[in-house]
Amino acid sequence: MAGAGxxxxxxxxxxxxxxxxxxxxxxxIYREQKTxxxxxxxxxxxxxxxxxxDFLGLLVSKGYKLAVGTSTARHFAxxxxxxxxxxxxxxxxxxxxxxxxxxxxxxxFLKALELLGGxxxxxxVFEDSKNGVESAKNGGFDCVxxxxxxxxxxxxxxxxxxxxxxxALVSQFS
Numbered sequence: 001m002a003g004a005g006x007x008x009x010x011x012x013x014x015x016x017x018x019x020x021x022x023x024x025x026x027x028x029i030y031r032e033q034k035t036x037x038x039x040x041x042x043x044x045x046x047x048x049x050x051x052x053x054d055f056l057g058l059l060v061s062k063g064y065k066l067a068v069g070t071s072t073a074r075h076f077a078x079x080x081x082x083x084x085x086x087x088x089x090x091x092x093x094x095x096x097x098x099x100x101x102x103x104x105x106x107x108x109f110l111k112a113l114e115l116l117g118g119x120x121x122x123x124x125v126f127e128d129s130k131n132g133v134e135s136a137k138n139g140g141f142d143c144v145x146x147x148x149x150x151x152x153x154x155x156x157x158x159x160x161x162x163x164x165x166x167x168a169l170v171s172q173f174s
Contacts (some may be wrong), residue, residue: 049146067094068094069108071131092112103134109135109136129152
């Protein structure tokens with residue numbers, strides 16, 4: 001699964017509202033609208049990459065510990081993961097409120113390692129955003145970039161590992 005582009009969504013939102021709101025009010029209104037969108041238009045807001053469920057299931061069956069490290073709020077992350085049927089694959093969910101700094105700082109991924117009891121040499125980060133890829137690099141992680149055509153082309157151009165979806169990984173790990 002790839003991020004839904006919270007930053008771009010928030011920018012689009014800011015461009016559509018009155019300028020009379022303060023920042024706290026704007027964030028609150030945006031979160032309300034995002035909640036409504038997730039509840040009423042989930043399939044239009046969240047798109048799963050082909051093969052993701054098979055890949056996660058395969059990794060779990062082989063004993064790998066999996067975590068989500070996201071710069072979004074926990075309640076949104078959990079709503080998305082549960083709605084997509086992915087929540088139960090993960091041993092830990094690290095959200096923006098769980099780390100002192102957000103991406104591109106590596107804190108979210110380092111917190112995941114701490115919770116899973118692993119080390120950076122045993123971990124791979126799957127990311128689709130510039131800040132996420134930078135976060136992985138800043139933490140010393142290997143990173144696989146998930147291509148989102150037209151949305152992260154500049155990130156993909158500089159990445160050593162790129163996938164379009166998870167289907168090829170399923171056959172490689174089987």
